[in-house]
Amino acid sequence: MMEPEVDPSCNPIQPLYQQEGDNGLNRVDSAVPLQPATTDQQGQGQEDARNYGIVKAVQYGAFGRVQELVEGGYDVNEMDRENVSLLHWASINNRIDIIRYLIDKGAVVDRFGGDLNSTSLHWATRQGHLSTVVLLMSYGADPTILDGEGCRCIHLAAQFGHTAIVAYLIAKGNDVDMIDKNGMTPLMYACHRVFGYDPTRMLLTFGAAVNKTDNALGNTPLHYACLTGNTCAAKLLLDAKAEINVSNHKGQTPIDMAVAAKLPNLVKRLRQISEMRGSGKSNCLTRYTSDKDFRKRVMWTFPFIALFVVGYIPEMTAPVYMKILLALLAFGGYQICRQFFFDENIMNVIPLPLYLATKVWMYYTWIAYCLPYVNSMKLNILFTINTVLLTYNFVKAWKTDPGFIDTNREQKMKTVLDLAETQTLTLQEFCSTCLVHRPLRSKHCGLCNKCVAKMDHHCPWIDNCVGANNHKYFIGYLFFLFGMICWCLYGCKMYWNNVVPFDFYEEGITGVSYKLLKNSPWVTWIAVNAAFHFCWVGILLVCQLYQVMWLAMTTNERLNAHRYKYFHPQHEDEDKGVGHSHDDGERCKHQPKSPFNRGPLSNLIDVLDISFFGLLRPNKVDWKNLYDVPGKPENLLRRMRLNVARENYQFV
Structure with missing residues (x-):
């Protein structure tokens, strides 16, 4: 006679929970987890299982022993001395095969038991066993039944933080506002x-x-x-x-x-x-401070005025006391804005207008101060071309959909059910906010509140995510922005060479700084801003090119490589003897390798999407619908369906 198949996900001789002594409590949250079995115990498991009682056999997942006792006449609906059924113990221990067997043998699915007077579905829900929940409901288990504490399954799943089960119950038709x-x-x-x-x-x-x-x-x-x-x-x-x-x-x-x-x-x-x-x-400003749109307009306008005031007040031909008075008034205006109009979104809103304000005043400085001293027509033409390309790439990076993953409600419900049945409804593959199956390399953006295909990062300087559709524009934006900053610094130098020549060797840093500030505080202020932007734009551009060309990773993947298993193929780790785990929260100690790396030049061509008469051919990938690494075997779990019926599913 063939040995019955045992659930491969469970140790056949080691249960998750068992009764606690002779007077054990039947509360699900008081069930006692056993310590891992030693090697000797595992070796003796099959022999010991022959002596198990029916309850212990169910707890330990000893399918053969359970089958032997049931076929020998044991009533599958008989309650033990703690008023708990076999189906309860199988459910709390996630014994899928035994659950099927017991129900096929006539076990009552919605039978109450234990101190909490709850059903097997309640027990499985408390412990977060989604596969058991799916299976029991396929056999007709009712998730809306109240347990002894007056809770339904959706309330148990919510209070114990089992997000996947909550999603599944709602997809099955449970009211999201169901009351206990x-x-x-x-x-x-x-x-x-x-x-x-x-x-x-x-x-x-x-x-x-x-x-x-x-x-x-x-x-x-x-x-x-x-x-x-x-x-x-x-x-x-x-x-x-x-x-x-x-x-x-x-x-x-x-x-x-x-x-x-x-x-x-x-x-x-x-x-x-x-x-x-x-x-x-209320106060005199309440009408405006309570208006979200007005506050946003203030935050947008502030950088333009602030950058102008800081540079213009020292530039004025006015007495010193007048400049001090204007500076104090400007500081008072800043305090009013900070107190009444700046809110918690200030750091998300202000980078974009700050960039635009800096750009506007840099161009003003080029035209009003630097242009008369740049006599080369060639340089001015190149500056104009750089400006046009910068504006184009900025607008495209700002306004292009980066690859938002949108689905309708019915598709979202179907996704929940599909992932639950294939045992892949986890927060690694399922976005609990967008309710979508996360494609490979995607990530949810908390600011945009959407999942983005092949997300790199959310950039506050363009007020948009950088993803599959606009990554090339973002790199172009950085490249031409760096060029514009270099032009600005060059123009300031040409202005100083003609208006206020200086020599660091003779005058020193302090003397030169004083000389420049005294002659034109405005140009010095713009040059300082340009130097600041030169640093961060240059660093960001180099990092982007390094990640794209040499690592074939996005910024998100580089920072969180330990979270993504496709950078650490399990079979390669076993072959090389690299002992690490991606489920314990610890970072891997070896360098992750991208399965998407095609070489520096090809990687750059792929991201920039450049084609040239067949000589340059980007690799076209639909990142919104890619769930497995190309060329790798499909996730086995996707083929391990629980084989539950779909006729009673309702997409609501």
């Missing part, structure tokens, strides 16, 4: 107990109500986030326009709870948003 016996929603549980962005972020993407209150306390999700100091969840809720001044049954607002929890930063943030929304104390 106390009127609490999954979002409330996530904000209360999960100190991270997921699954809160995913529930919000599914459209969870941010201002719904529970029946028992009248708390909103923001109340629960403030109650426990969950700043990650609070930030997501505030971005989703959650109400700040809602009172619960005790008359407490989220701000009151944050104060009671002694969270000064969160309290400050809540009060700022309250004022911006016009709910706080």
